[in-house]
Amino acid sequence: xxxxxxxxxHTTPASDVGKFLHRRxxxxxxxxxxxxLFRTVFTVSRDEAVEAGRVVVDALAQVxxxxxxxxxDAAGFTAVREQLTRMVASRxxxxxxxxxxxxxxxxxxxxxxxxxxGDLHEATxxxxxxxxxxxxxxxxxxxxxxxxxxxxxxxxxxxxxxxxLLEAATPVIRLWDGIVAVPLIGTLDSARSQVVMETLLxxxxxxxxxxxxLDITGVPMVDSLVAQHLMKTVAxxxxxxxxxxxSGIRPAIAQTIVHLGLDLxxxxxxxxxxxxxxxxxxRLGADIVLATPGGAGPR
Amino acid sequence: MSGTVAGVEARxxxxxxxxxxxxxxxxxxxxxxxxxxxVDQTKLVTAASELAxxxxxxxxxxxxxxxxxCDGRAQGLRLTFRDQxxxxxxxxxALSDGYTSGGGLGLGLGGARRLVHExxxxxxxxxxxxxxxxxxxxxxxxxxxEPR
Ligand SMILES: Nc1ncnc2c1ncn2[C@@H]1O[C@H](COP(=O)(O)OP(=O)(O)O)[C@@H](O)[C@H]1O
Ligand SMILES: [Mg+2]
Numbered sequence: 256x257x258x259x260x261x262x263x264x265h266t267t268p269a270s271d272v273g274k275f276l277h278r279r280x281x282x283x284x285x286x287x288x289x290x291x292l293f294r295t296v297f298t299v300s301r302d303e304a305v306e307a308g309r310v311v312v313d314a315l316a317q318v319x320x321x322x323x324x325x326x327x328d329a330a331g332f333t334a335v336r337e338q339l340t341r342m343v344a345s346r347x348x349x350x351x352x353x354x355x356x357x358x359x360x361x362x363x364x365x366x367x368x369x370x371x372x373g374d375l376h377e378a379t380x381x382x383x384x385x386x387x388x389x390x391x392x393x394x395x396x397x398x399x400x401x402x403x404x405x406x407x408x409x410x411x412x413x414x415x416x417x418x419x420l421l422e423a424a425t426p427v428i429r430l431w432d433g434i435v436a437v438p439l440i441g442t443l444d445s446a447r448s449q450v451v452m453e454t455l456l457x458x459x460x461x462x463x464x465x466x467x468x469l470d471i472t473g474v475p476m477v478d479s480l481v482a483q484h485l486m487k488t489v490a491x492x493x494x495x496x497x498x499x500x501x502s503g504i505r506p507a508i509a510q511t512i513v514h515l516g517l518d519l520x521x522x523x524x525x526x527x528x529x530x531x532x533x534x535x536x537x538r539l540g541a542d543i544v545l546a547t548p549g550g551a552g553p554r
Numbered sequence: 555m556s557g558t559v560a561g562v563e564a565r566x567x568x569x570x571x572x573x574x575x576x577x578x579x580x581x582x583x584x585x586x587x588x589x590x591x592x593v594d595q596t597k598l599v600t601a602a603s604e605l606a607x608x609x610x611x612x613x614x615x616x617x618x619x620x621x622x623x624c625d626g627r628a629q630g631l632r633l634t635f636r637d638q639x640x641x642x643x644x645x646x647x648a649l650s651d652g653y654t655s656g657g658g659l660g661l662g663l664g665g666a667r668r669l670v671h672e673x674x675x676x677x678x679x680x681x682x683x684x685x686x687x688x689x690x691x692x693x694x695x696x697x698x699x700e701p702r
Contacts, residue, residue: 442575476578476596478603479661507596514597515604515665516651 268385269322272371272393275386276316279370284308286366292359296345307342311335315393324393327400336404343405353405360401364394427458433465434535436528440473448484452491459495466535467492470528472503482517489522498523498538502531559587562622562631568606569615577606577618581633584620588629589691598631598689601669604662605635605685611656613637613683623688630671632688641679649675 276283287293288304297304317331318324346356371390375383428436435458437451451469459467469488471477477485485501492499502525504512512519525531562584566577581602585595602618609616616637623630642648649667654660663685667673670687677683 442578475582476599476603478600478607479659479665480603480607483659507593510593511596511600511669514668515600516661516668517659517665 267322268382268389269319269324271382271386272324272389273316273319275371275374275390276312276319279374280309280312280316282370283312283367286370287311287363290359290362290366292342292346292356292363295349296342307338310338311397315397318396319389319393324389325396327396327403329396332397332400336400339401340404340407343401347405353402353409356405357398357402360398361394363397364391367394427454429458429462429464430468430532431536431539433463433539434468434532435459435462435464435466436468436470436531438470438473438528442476443474443481443484448481448488452484452488455488456491456495459492459497464497465539466498466500468500468502468528468531468535470503470531471501471508472505472528474503474508477504477508477512477517479515479517482512482515482519486519486522498535500525500531500534502526502528559584559622559629561587562620564620566618566620567615568609568617568635568637570610574603574606574610578603580620581631584622585631585689585691588622588631590631590689591692594689594691597669598633598687601666601687601689602633604666605633605687608662608685609635609637609639609683613639615639616682625690628690630688630690632686634684634686636682636684638682641681641683642675642677643679645675645677 284305285308287308288297288301293304293308297307314331314335317334318326318329319331321329321331323329343353343356346359347353351359368387368390371387372383375386378386426437428438430436435455437455439451441447443451455467455469458464469485471485474481489499489501500523501519504524504526523534525534564580564584566580567573568577578599582595582599585598590598606618609618614637616635616639619634619636621632621634623632647653649663650660651664652660663675666685666687670689672686672688674686675683676685
């Protein structure tokens, strides 16, 4: 390459690696398509794997030309972040840890470096060393970018699990025809109370409930915010045409509520879940037949 | 006077909703360690929850310091909530039941004052707010005369 000789003083290893990536785009993408990372994610067709590889090569070329090969925030990576996130998510679903995915990304380095070495067989040993080092650094940065996306995937997973936990912690139980109950456990922070309210209202509609019982036996503390959430829930249940009963206010909490100055005046309360059920059944006009010893129970 | 009951003295940051969980947890455990009964524990935890939330929501964050205080044989827990927020221009009004500037029930400050034995509010507009509360454990039953 005579052009290379004359322009030698103006080229940097970074711009040389950038040019190499443009020139060898197709070959690199073809080789990557056979590596585990691309092969296992794009299983439908090899063309898809090659296309995905091309996008990554383009991004790397752009980063190399910008000279910021060690910078995970380099603009060139922006275009591939989303694709990398999807690839990472796919590998994670397969059961791989972020460490294993990172190793797969590292597997993309040898094919690229080998091609580069082949292309530079006429270059000085010094230039060859600089270029391979630079490509190695660049591939290491890609590895970091992938690691970052897999960590944020992990965070998203934790957030999702947190939400699922919130929902799991508020099971709505159908106690009787037209009577649903939620046993609340733990502190009703804003997120929890929102979920409680939504879940309860949904089941009031689904079950065509006339009574909804909020049992707070498992709630360790009722401050003014928790009380406000409870009262909003009671009001919303009323708007749905049902009546809300709060049960299980423990003695320590009852005394605290009084000192706090809370007025639960319009809220129907009962000491226990059983009392609340009794109250609701009574209002529904159901006959409660006490079970005789050895008898068959109600009805 | 400072005591030596383990797990009472602490400084806890109040920067997020999760920090409120730790504040409540700590106050509950410290009060139990000092011999507070269930009702007194619950009262103090509830007061702490109100004050810590004010520190977070109105004070823009801050911290709570917990201290063990003794007065003769009585064991007490002092909680101090500090922030460098906007301060409270009219403490009388802020303490009155039902007053809120933020869509709450307006019962936090007044309610907290009723839930503890000692209450002090010190606020300078533009500088910040400090609320300190102290409650005393009822005498543990085993403090009867001991045979000598
Ligand atoms: N740490 C604080 N910094 C600034 N303003 C406060 C602080 N604590 C309370 N306030 C003011 O006092 C008012 C009453 O507080 P509070 O009784 O807890 O009721 P709520 O929290 O429901 O508003 C608040 O609305 C707020 O304007
Ligand atoms: Mg408040």
